[in-house]
Amino acid sequence: MTLDASASSADTGAPRPRLAFGRHLDWNWLGVVPFFLFAFLFLIGPVLYLVVGAFQNAQGQFTFANILELGSPNMVASFSLTIRLSLLSAAMGAIAGLLLGQAVILGGLPPWVRNAFTTFSGVASNFAGVPLAFAFIATLGRLGLVTVLLRDLFGINLYASGFNLFSFFGVSLVYLYFQLPLMFLIIAPALDGLKQEWREAAEILGASRSQYWQMIGLPVLLPTILGCFLLLFANAFGTLATVYALMGSGFDVVPIVLFQQIRGNVLYNPNLGYALALGMVVIMGVSNTLYLILRKRAERWQK
Amino acid sequence: MKKRFPLVAILTALFAASFFIVPLIATFYFSLKMVRGELGFAAYASVFGSAAFLQTISYSTVASLIAIVIGAVIIVPTAYWVRLKVPHLRPVVEFISLLPLIVPPVVLVFGYIRLFGSSSWLPLTTTATGTDILLVIGYVVLSMPYMFRAVDNGMAAIDIATLTEAAESLGASRLRTIALVIFPNVRAAIISGAFLTFSISLGEFVLASLLNRPAFGPYLVQLGQDRAYEPAALAIMAFGFTWACMALMQLFATRKPGQRWLPRLTKPAAQRTTP
Amino acid sequence: MTFLSISNAVKTFGSNTVVKGFDLAVDKGEFVSFLGPSGCGKTTVLRMIAGFERPTSGRIMIDGRDVTDIAPNKRRIGMVFQAYALFPNMNVAGNIGFGLKIAGMGRAEIDARVQEMLDLIGLSHLAERFPYEMSGGQQQRVALARALAPKPQVLLLDEPLSALDAKIRVSLRSEIREIQRRLGITTVFVTHDQEEAMSISDRIVVMNGGRADQIGTPSEIYNRPTTRFVANFVGTLNTFDVTVVDPGRGHVSLEDQALMLHASPLSAKAGETLSIALRPEALRLGRCDTHEATLPARIEDVHFMGSIIRLRVMMAGVSVSLDTFNRPDMPTPLPGSMIEVSLSGKQAIVLRG
Numbered sequence: 001m002t003l004d005a006s007a008s009s010a011d012t013g014a015p016r017p018r019l020a021f022g023r024h025l026d027w028n029w030l031g032v033v034p035f036f037l038f039a040f041l042f043l044i045g046p047v048l049y050l051v052v053g054a055f056q057n058a059q060g061q062f063t064f065a066n067i068l069e070l071g072s073p074n075m076v077a078s079f080s081l082t083i084r085l086s087l088l089s090a091a092m093g094a095i096a097g098l099l100l101g102q103a104v105i106l107g108g109l110p111p112w113v114r115n116a117f118t119t120f121s122g123v124a125s126n127f128a129g130v131p132l133a134f135a136f137i138a139t140l141g142r143l144g145l146v147t148v149l150l151r152d153l154f155g156i157n158l159y160a161s162g163f164n165l166f167s168f169f170g171v172s173l174v175y176l177y178f179q180l181p182l183m184f185l186i187i188a189p190a191l192d193g194l195k196q197e198w199r200e201a202a203e204i205l206g207a208s209r210s211q212y213w214q215m216i217g218l219p220v221l222l223p224t225i226l227g228c229f230l231l232l233f234a235n236a237f238g239t240l241a242t243v244y245a246l247m248g249s250g251f252d253v254v255p256i257v258l259f260q261q262i263r264g265n266v267l268y269n270p271n272l273g274y275a276l277a278l279g280m281v282v283i284m285g286v287s288n289t290l291y292l293i294l295r296k297r298a299e300r301w302q303k
Numbered sequence: 304m305k306k307r308f309p310l311v312a313i314l315t316a317l318f319a320a321s322f323f324i325v326p327l328i329a330t331f332y333f334s335l336k337m338v339r340g341e342l343g344f345a346a347y348a349s350v351f352g353s354a355a356f357l358q359t360i361s362y363s364t365v366a367s368l369i370a371i372v373i374g375a376v377i378i379v380p381t382a383y384w385v386r387l388k389v390p391h392l393r394p395v396v397e398f399i400s401l402l403p404l405i406v407p408p409v410v411l412v413f414g415y416i417r418l419f420g421s422s423s424w425l426p427l428t429t430t431a432t433g434t435d436i437l438l439v440i441g442y443v444v445l446s447m448p449y450m451f452r453a454v455d456n457g458m459a460a461i462d463i464a465t466l467t468e469a470a471e472s473l474g475a476s477r478l479r480t481i482a483l484v485i486f487p488n489v490r491a492a493i494i495s496g497a498f499l500t501f502s503i504s505l506g507e508f509v510l511a512s513l514l515n516r517p518a519f520g521p522y523l524v525q526l527g528q529d530r531a532y533e534p535a536a537l538a539i540m541a542f543g544f545t546w547a548c549m550a551l552m553q554l555f556a557t558r559k560p561g562q563r564w565l566p567r568l569t570k571p572a573a574q575r576t577t578p
Numbered sequence: 579m580t581f582l583s584i585s586n587a588v589k590t591f592g593s594n595t596v597v598k599g600f601d602l603a604v605d606k607g608e609f610v611s612f613l614g615p616s617g618c619g620k621t622t623v624l625r626m627i628a629g630f631e632r633p634t635s636g637r638i639m640i641d642g643r644d645v646t647d648i649a650p651n652k653r654r655i656g657m658v659f660q661a662y663a664l665f666p667n668m669n670v671a672g673n674i675g676f677g678l679k680i681a682g683m684g685r686a687e688i689d690a691r692v693q694e695m696l697d698l699i700g701l702s703h704l705a706e707r708f709p710y711e712m713s714g715g716q717q718q719r720v721a722l723a724r725a726l727a728p729k730p731q732v733l734l735l736d737e738p739l740s741a742l743d744a745k746i747r748v749s750l751r752s753e754i755r756e757i758q759r760r761l762g763i764t765t766v767f768v769t770h771d772q773e774e775a776m777s778i779s780d781r782i783v784v785m786n787g788g789r790a791d792q793i794g795t796p797s798e799i800y801n802r803p804t805t806r807f808v809a810n811f812v813g814t815l816n817t818f819d820v821t822v823v824d825p826g827r828g829h830v831s832l833e834d835q836a837l838m839l840h841a842s843p844l845s846a847k848a849g850e851t852l853s854i855a856l857r858p859e860a861l862r863l864g865r866c867d868t869h870e871a872t873l874p875a876r877i878e879d880v881h882f883m884g885s886i887i888r889l890r891v892m893m894a895g896v897s898v899s900l901d902t903f904n905r906p907d908m909p910t911p912l913p914g915s916m917i918e919v920s921l922s923g924k925q926a927i928v929l930r931g
Binding site for chain 2: 028029031032034035036038039042043044045046047049050053096099100102103104107108109113117119120122123124126127129130131132133134135136137138139140143144145146176177180181234237238240241244245248255258259262263273277280281284285288
Binding site: 195197198200201202203204205206207208211215216219220300301 | 628629630649650651652653655656657659661663664665666667668676677680681710721724725728
């Protein structure tokens with residue numbers, strides 16, 4: 001019945017009789033039904049299924065056991081590793097991206113430099129996954145070109161001096177390859193939003209360059225920087241292909257643990273997998289929501 | 304704040320540029336060294352000579368293209384309808400379209416496997432075709448944020464509501480309005496979103512691997528474990544591919560409706576500007 | 579006595595000379611406006627006074643001190659920008675107190691001075707508001723207070739009213755003038771709006787192509803423009819070609835009617851043609867004893883503007899504007915009707931060049 005109504009009122013495009021308004025019938029929402037149906041079936045439904053499953057035991061009874069299980073030492077270690085890795089790579093990306101943005105956008109360099117970095121960043125921020133891992137292995141792996149060159153030309157043995165690409169720090173360095181350009185891209189509008197007049201107004205009121213940055217520039221940018229940091233954090237937290245291709249299945253970040261669990265039931269309890277998924281969604285959700293809130297706040301300032 | 308020589312800025316830019324470029328140069332150089340003692344494209348030849356490469360890449364290409372079409376069919380009418388008739392639903396639709404950014408692919412596919420498994424009311428994962436469909440749907444979902452953003456921006460740029468009213472006041476039916484007025488004007492935006500979708504899904508690993516599909520992403524990982532030089536060659540090609548997709552996306556995203564592909568050779572008649 | 583002086587200032591950007599030898603002496607407490615079309619160099623001169631642009635050549639002195647090579651943050655100047663430029667991360671009190679804080683003033687002292695400034699602009703109740711929570715007019719008043727708080731020697735206003743609505747523009751401009759008078763602060767005001775410049779200034783500098791065309795009081799600028807540019811830029815002008823009869827006495831004729839010009843002797847010889855201009859309000863509707871010439875005219879168009887009515891009339895072969903006061907007891911003139919218009923040579927401006 002509803003489908004018939006949608007066909008006659010929405011899809012044919014025939015002018016609707018005024019009566020419809022008189023009876024306060026509004027069939028317009030039917031036009032978005034396919035979208036909602038699709039989203040519910042293939043996005044919300046599957047996630048809800050996992051969320052519900054996280055609070056059930058194998059017999060389908062309600063329980064908090066799976067959530068509590070997340071507090072077990074290896075789960076905690078896994079979340080801790082992922083969060084630390086994400087924090088480090090987000091911090092590196094945020095700081096480096098901010099410095100690069102400051103240099104390229106406000107540093108008095110010719111416009112083509114900025115354009116080149118913007119174009120490149122658009123590509124590099126999307127160049128994640130398996131090929132990125134390959135590129136770094138070819139560069140900084142044990143037989144990587146830079147490793148070999150440093151050894152043969154300058155006598156610097158990277159791996160002997162403590163560097164290892166296949167380590168916590170190595171992974172975050174690889175992440176930097178997409179985090180830095182992402183930061184550059186999302187901080188650029190905020191740097192553009194720093195008005196020339198603010199600097200001049202501060203200056204004519206007696207402020208030095210560093211006083212301007214300390215009292216106006218950085219405080220104005222702060223919500224944006226924090227928001228971008230959270231976005232980078234979530235970006236790193238959800239990364240799987242890159243780290244899997246680089247480290248294999250033994251590196252226990254949460255996405256890999258979940259990946260392994262789905263593949264071969266490494267975890268004894270499948271419902272624990274649901275809890276793991278829930279944990280990921282919650283962390284990603286919270287950081288993305290905070291990002292949106294901070295962005296709103298920053299936009300309010302930059303009108 | 305006198306203008307001075309931007310030494311710090313130049314050093315920062317150079318440092319960043321080398322961080323970006325050195326891995327590419329190193330990888331490229333590495334990929335040329337397959338044959339001991341000489342530089343050549345042997346690794347590339349080896350990649351293209353492999354049947355598995357050709358099979359997986361064609362599989363992934365087809366899957367991505369279907370995902371693009373389905374994505375466009377779902378997103379474009381929705382974005383249009385939301386702008387035109389149900390603007391109060393806009394926050395909801397926008398929120399849903401952004402959800403895939405907070406649901407990691409590994410979680411999404413986990414849900415698929417459980418919800419559409421053998422005991423499900425819709426047991427898609429029990430047949431190869433069903434799993435293929437699920438993979439394509441997964442790509443549609445993953446690309447939804449970008450597709451919606453691209454199409455919605457495209458529609459924002461042309462004031463869809465007024466155009467529709469104008470077309471209807473001239474007597475066009477709604478279908479004709481969509482076909483003759485709306486679609487041609489947002490075509491560039493759709494194609495722009497399509498290229499982004501393409502670049503995301505062609506080398507996608509997690510969904511393909513967990514759904515056990517013979518796609519390009521799992522092939523890449525396998526190759527990385529078995530070989531040394533071919534992965535480097537593939538990384539370079541992947542970078543080139545991403546670059547091409549982004550360039551085409553940018554081209555379509557910034558293209559104005561009705562703009563020519565090539566600059567005119569003759570000067571157009573001077574346009575009258577309103578004061 | 580001269581407080582702020584700019585002597586022979588030149589500013590070149592690349593191959594483009596924006597300011598071409600600018601001289602000005604401003605007295606203490608004087609309110610001077612720079613008036614001119616965009617690109618005339620008025621903002622560049624202002625920015626040179628502020629120190630944001632360094633003159634290519636020439637000197638700038640404030641209170642006997644050469645500030646040409648002094649950084650903006652050491653000049654003790656207050657400045658108000660077109661787009662308010664309030665610091666978005668600080669509330670009203672924070673913005674007003676910024677300069678005082680930089681100067682190292684104590685907390686209590688700052689609070690007292692901020693309160694004083696808030697009272698001055700009448701926004702005491704908004705001290706805690708943030709810029710994005712206020713209207714443009716309120717923001718610009720805060721910007722004024724912020725500029726005045728550190729007691730600057732000179733106040734610079736860079737088109738401070740152009741971003742505001744028409745009504746607020748008028749009320750804020752008298753407020754600015756009143757505050758300026760009360761504090762007796764030397765002020766330079768940049769605008770492209772001639773009415774604004776007329777109503778607010780002690781003196782106006784009309785700028786054109788990087789030079790000062792004329793410097794004078796509003797009435798001098800309006801009634802005795804020295805160049806054709808100034809005459810055209812400031813107010814509406816009706817131009818007539820007249821024939822010189824007796825250059826020594828300033829006697830000319832228009833359509834066989836004699837006119838005695840103010841500016842005699844004339845540079846043109848007898849029999850030659852001369853351009854004179856008359857403001858719309860210098861033309862009188864009907865016959866008048868104080869005006870020596872009366873010409874027939876035909877009304878082409880009528881614009882009712884409230885207290886005055888502006889008529890577009892055809893007389894002596896040219897289409898001219900004529901202002902007459904609105905009188906409620908009289909019928910409004912109708913287009914197409916024939917009238918008589920009186921004019922007097924004393925009110926005419928003789929145009930040169």
